Amino acid sequence: MEPHFSDEWKTFGIFDAIKLSTFEITMDRELLMAALSFWCLAINIMILHLDPIGPIVLDITTILGTSPSGHPIDATLSWYEFDLDLKVVFDERAIEVLSKKNQRLSKKDVQKLHKNFFNYSTLITHFAGSEREAFKKGEREAFLFYWYNKFVFCTKSSKCLAENMPVAETLASGHVLTLSSTIFANLDRCLAKASVYFPILRPAIPNFNSLEVKGLQLALILFLAHSTEGIFKYFFNLEYLSDNEFLICCRQKYPSSITLPTSAWEEAEDADL
Numbered sequence: 001m002e003p004h005f006s007d008e009w010k011t012f013g014i015f016d017a018i019k020l021s022t023f024e025i026t027m028d029r030e031l032l033m034a035a036l037s038f039w040c041l042a043i044n045i046m047i048l049h050l051d052p053i054g055p056i057v058l059d060i061t062t063i064l065g066t067s068p069s070g071h072p073i074d075a076t077l078s079w080y081e082f083d084l085d086l087k088v089v090f091d092e093r094a095i096e097v098l099s100k101k102n103q104r105l106s107k108k109d110v111q112k113l114h115k116n117f118f119n120y121s122t123l124i125t126h127f128a129g130s131e132r133e134a135f136k137k138g139e140r141e142a143f144l145f146y147w148y149n150k151f152v153f154c155t156k157s158s159k160c161l162a163e164n165m166p167v168a169e170t171l172a173s174g175h176v177l178t179l180s181s182t183i184f185a186n187l188d189r190c191l192a193k194a195s196v197y198f199p200i201l202r203p204a205i206p207n208f209n210s211l212e213v214k215g216l217q218l219a220l221i222l223f224l225a226h227s228t229e230g231i232f233k234y235f236f237n238l239e240y241l242s243d244n245e246f247l248i249c250c251r252q253k254y255p256s257s258i259t260l261p262t263s264a265w266e267e268a269e270d271a272d273l
């Protein structure tokens with residue numbers, strides 16, 4: 001799909017996040033265990049000796065490349081009429097599949113296969129085409145539905161949630177959504193960005209490229225092995241962060257597709273913080 005939709009996805013602020021989902025991310029259990037010792041659930045922030053420190057929406061944009069602006073994601077996205085209704089497409093595909101098997105069509109069988117499409121594996125089997133095939137009806141929407149559930153919303157089971165259908169339908173219809181805010185809310189409980197701020201916890205990177213999202217740069221490098229005790233001592237004794245460390249996300253040069261009042265913070269503005 002990338003050759004056909006990469007430019008469109010860059011405009012919507014989801015291209016880099018989709019690329020990141022192709023990497024296998026290894027969970028750093030030791031980092032999480034130590035960091036959670038300093039995490040305040042009441043205000044979603046780390047309480048350290050140097051001061052409270054926590055993520056903001058622009059950090060998510062810097063790491064994943066998702067859009068901090070656009071239409072808000074609510075329960076139904078009722079403000080927009082979609083080009084294609086995935087529920088209707090699922091019914092049509094179920095009828096098509098059952099008809100090819102020369103089965104006698106019944107409402108019960110169609111509903112059963114429709115429900116099976118919510119399984120990751122079944123959804124891919126029936127909607128993912130090959131490079132030589134023309135795009136199937138609903139293939140793009142089904143892919144975005146699968147991607148959002150597995151890699152953004154991170155459903156606990158291997159199933160997509162029906163309530164996430166409007167997000168996929170809206171993205172496929174050409175609308176920018178505030179994905180950074182949604183991801184920010186989900187990531188509050190997993191502290192996935194700790195390795196960006198604290199150099200000792202990440203692989204040696206001479207200089208982050210400010211023109212590329214930081215998540216992709218980190219994903220290409222093997223992470224260092226940590227011990228829970230070592231990370232705990234680091235956080236407990238941390239009393240100072242340099243401007244380069246503390247403002248690492250604010251100094252990002254954001255792509256033009258992300259609507260912000262400025263592309264990067266000026267050095268003079270940094271001095272006032």
